[in-house]
Amino acid sequence: MSALLITLLVIGGITLFLIILFINTYNRLVTLRNRFQNGFSQIEVQLKRRYDLIPNLIETAKGYMAHERETLEAVIQARNQAAGGLQTASTNPGNPQAMQALSGAEQLLTGALGKFFALSEAYPDLKANQNMMQLSEEITSTENKVAFSRQAYNDAVTSYNTYRETFPPIVIAGLVGHGQNAELLNFDSEKIAEAPKVSFT
């Protein structure tokens, strides 16, 4: 057996191994990315539903809360902004800017809605309105659904990011368009335990 033949065989074997490893890694990256993108489409469905419900809610409240025009308008504006953010995010799920924009808009909307619901406490007629009760119930349940699909999405993103950063993938991830970690989607509603700011001035 000549040395040249052995060398060639060894080189061939190693190359083959590397090619297989490359293909495997690449495919796994694509699969994981697809998985979190599909996870995002689940969130999208629920968020859209939420954005569709809000105008109805405001329409119902208008008759009762004529003096709170500003709050109502703030809700509608936040809703429109969030809907725009969703549109950008859905074309490119996992993109850090898009995700942060969406989560910022969502937080604004949640804040505006919270204010609206707090104000509506002062209008017993409105609270007793059948339509209003149904709508607010549905909005709450949609929010739960969003939270659930967001959890699934974040799990998928985490497994994508973790895989991307492990050793063989990290070498080639950048070369084949997986150079960036996908962004988690946080609406910060969980940050209840944030320490209150106290100033002694």
Add this chain to the structure above:
Amino acid sequence: MSTNFFERQDTAHRHTGRLVLLFCLAVIAIVGGSSLVTYLAVDYVESQNVAHGYRNVSGLNKTAAALYVGIGSAVLIVLGTLFKIAQLTGGGSVIAEQLGGRLLHHNTSKGSEQQLLNVVEEMALASGVPVPPVYLLEGEDSINAFAAGYSPSDAVIGVTRGSVEKLSREQLQGVIAHEFSHILNGDMRLNIRLIGVLHGILLLGLMGEFLLRTAAFSGGGRDKKDGGLGLVVVLVALAIFILGYVGMFMGSLIKAAVSRQREFLADASAVQFTRNPNGLAGALKRIGAKLQGSSIKHHHASQASHMFFAQGVNLYFASLATHPPLKQRIEAIDPAWDGQFPTITSKTTGPTSAPAKKQTSTAAAVPTAAMAAAGVAAMSLSGQQQSQTPGPAVADLAQASGQIGNPTVDHQRYAAQLIGSLPDELTTAAHEAYGARAVIYGLLLDKDPEIRDRQLQTLDQQASPDVVKLTHQLIGAIDALDAHTRLPLVDMTLPALRSMSTDQYRTFVTCFQALAAADEQLGFFEWILHHILLRHLKPQFERVRPARVVYYGLQRLGEPCSVLFSSLARVGHTDAQAAVAFAAAKEVLDDVPLQLLDSNDCNLAHLQNALEQLAQVAIKQKERLINGAAACIAADQEVSVREAELLRAISDTLDCHMPPLLPGQLIAPVTTADSAPPDKTS
């Protein structure tokens, strides 16, 4: 062509066997060829060296070199094959996503997508397989579809945007029915193996190409210093390269030939399923009209070409086509066709609804007579005519094996009606991962208020509060459900539950098990639910080994068979009735040593073990098992919901998917299952 599910599955298995043999021969030929070339090349170089008086190659042994090359190429092919198969068994969703598919959700706003999901759901419920997730190939304007996956549990259906937008409901139904036939006939497994072996051979060709380039680059050819070794390498590389690509070409020919045959079969089954050749023919004609065609643009399309509904990749050789020519396919299902493709200019869907009478007559005239003689013939075409007398129903059930994998238009109509009869609240919840969990939890709740309280407490501790709240909301609707709609509802939740993340799945399984264990004994329905639901859900989240055929006869399986039939015989029967039922099963399986076991030996744990063993039986024997089970249940001319559910769970475990029992087939009052205390199968 074969007539029933078991024969078709059997044909698929034998095809696979024959293919594997053919490919083995091809691989042996390739390996032998490359060894031979190596031997001759070394021989030639040595003789040249001797003739020219050069120093001989440094100890290059002809036989050893040939052996090394032979072993090397064999290992390469096998590794390549196994690698590809391992990759593809990751599930249908992997293939669908590689082709650029987007998972469709039920509450998407688009009407056409909603329609597609409804069609798929009806078909799945009608044929008794878990509802597969549906992927939309967004970038494809052509009309095409595919089914992918290794087994019905991880099957997915992919449909191009063109099909969704341009086909009428009837045509779409034809296309989807065609894909379901692929799922039911075991074609997907065959497909995956085909892709795998072809990949192995292709890898050899690539290796040859690589060696050739390296040798050429390093200035190979005839060199005095290495005593002609470079020339040997070039010759061997060339041989491997040529053999690899020729092998690939031959393999593609075999693949195409098999695929074309399976396509005809799927067309025939689809027509039999929908009883409406116009739908499928209409879809094929639209492809023929060449407005959009059927070609798939995605770069991964060629490796999955034989999975598609119609030719997805354009080719130069007709014998490489994975699908029969359109004209032949249309003529086979619609003999009255004039050979003209309709000229469709507008985007509107063509008028396809012909008078009903004409449809049935053409269906009867289908020349590729894959019409199942058993089961189908016994059933009347219109749902209203289902008689309430026990006679025909029991007869239908006795031919249970004829029904499996052969859903009829009755089943489809029944499935549609079933979906319609469920309260909206439940269907909406079942269609999303969030609500689907609540539906399953609700189904698991016991009728006994004391146990139910305990279960709800467990749920409070384990599940998140909003799911608990939702479960409470749904309890009323779930309690009001008709017993026979429970399993179809479970089937409906599957695609939604699959979209959970792994962590969410774990929590779900923990809650599920806690609820099932709350009454301190594994109840009957809980067992069935556990079986059907988790069996189909598991492959999505964990690696599950597919069942292998270990037993080709039932003679050695007297014990598990006895457990199976004894349990079936004792469900809701007295000792005397059980003996009669057991005797009926014994009659069907006369060569198996069966013994009616004591009721204490018929617990669910034993049944579980028995079923696991019986799942490893060859497909032909499964047919006998299911016939025996059906005979056992129908022996007393009465089929209760519980018996029917058990029969479905059993055939599901055996990988045979049973269409739901039609209304006329349920004879016992529906309440028997509900009023009975939680069952211990005793």
